[in-house]
Amino acid sequence: MIGLDVGSTTAKAAYPEGKFRIVESRNWRELTDGIAPCDIVSTGYFRKSVPHKLAITEITAAAFGAREYFPDAEVIVDIGGQDTKVIDLRNNTFLLNDKCSAGTGAFLEFTAKYLGIQVSELGDLHMRAKKAAQLNSTCGVFAISEMISRMVEGASVEDVVAGMHYSFARRVAKLIPEADRIVLIGGTVKNRGLTAALEEVAGKRFLIPPAPQTVNALGALRYSEERP
Amino acid sequence: MILTSMSTVGITALVPPELIFACGHMPLDVNNHVPSSAEHPVSKLCAWTATWREMLLQKRLQVDSLVVVAGGDCHNALADGQRVALGGIPAHFFFYPFDGDTDYMEAQMQRLVLHLGGEVDKAKFREVGLAKELGMRLEQMRIEGRISGADAFRILISFSDLCGDIPAFMEQLVPEKRHEEAKFRVGLIGVPPIYKDFHEVAESFGMHIAYDELPYEFLRLGGNSMAELAKSYAGYTFARSLGYRLDFLERELARRRVDGVIHYTQFACHHLLEDDVLRRRLDYPVLTVQGDMPGSTPEQVKLRLEAFSEMLGRAP
Incomplete structure (x- = not known):
């Protein structure tokens, strides 16, 4: 049995021997080579579009997956490609x-594309910022306009990226209930600039598993083991 | 304007249908035409009101007069109703009392009767009452799980206007589908979903909708005299204080033994601001979903319903 998480951007698989693989969503078949549909528990936006024995939502998968790393987790924040889920x-x-x-x-991809950089560079740019640019807009499209304004005023790319992360963090922090043990998951969490901004805005440290983007695939696998 | 001959009277929310029938006219709930509409209003906040506004202005929905429920229920209707009036359709504005004052309610009803022509055939009160008694029996069958939530909703939602024809409507009060056993019982609160298949989608995820808050109001309010009607309709929970409504909700949700609650909210509707209060007060797992344009239930709402069903399955 494997756990297969086919999301809007990437597809992730968790295998019983403890291995994970990640590919672009359109290449999800690479993850299931030689595996029969009756041995797949799927999750993610495309959970019902791929062969599966059982399909569960990302919310349930996250609950089962996060427990593997943090058995006493209280809240899970899953920042995905198309949505943010708070469980x-x-x-x-x-x-x-x-x-x-x-x-x-x-939104991060949109920003990176506008700035002509890779999403994977955003975290390092944030860490080199001297003074985060002030971005007030809660709308992604208007935030881009504000970024342009700040750069016209002389702000560096690093400062604008940091400002964008704080804007992002303020939006996500509003969704998070008061709790001590909050787990962050999702591919976006690999961006250390974003997690630093989120911790500062929320005023607390978050728990981050070693491979945050594969937690839901692992959760699907664990779900199948607990409820065969 | 005072209506004289038999007319089609559009209503934008709950208006006592007893009065419209008693004055010799046919009520038509304009909202019942929204979920299947293909309108794309250019200027909109709430798609419910903007859609019926456009349908009326473009004459895709024909009424002789429009009664706009403007006080205590839908605030967007006040603006969209006036736009319809400015577009040439006679409109009357109807206000519910926030404090449940029955004298105020009766005065509003008398004003409405004057707009509708002033002649009241009280036999119609009883006719509508008989239909509602039959509806209550069907509602009891839904509570007992003998008919599906989708079927019950289809019937209840039509009690706002009884399809404009009481005898014909009573003949339609027959459940269509046999109810299949559901894993969970849920209450659906808030304004009705703008999606035409919401109940069926919820059922596909194993949830029996055992309560439809607003449509149940259509059914339970009524009376055989102006005084009785005023007393009953003054208790219309959607127009009253949140505390009053919550007390009522708690009783209904307990009576119907629900496992969870779905709070449907409509984009740009002021009732969305009540969500936090409802979630804190109601002692059930609560799923909040927000809809915007009419049509079929979109995938992101289906995801929430499926996850809610899974979550109810994990509940201790």
């Missing part, structure tokens, strides 16, 4: 933000 494990509730790209990975 409160204490009372079994969740919130999703997907009406607007401003608090999602899509």
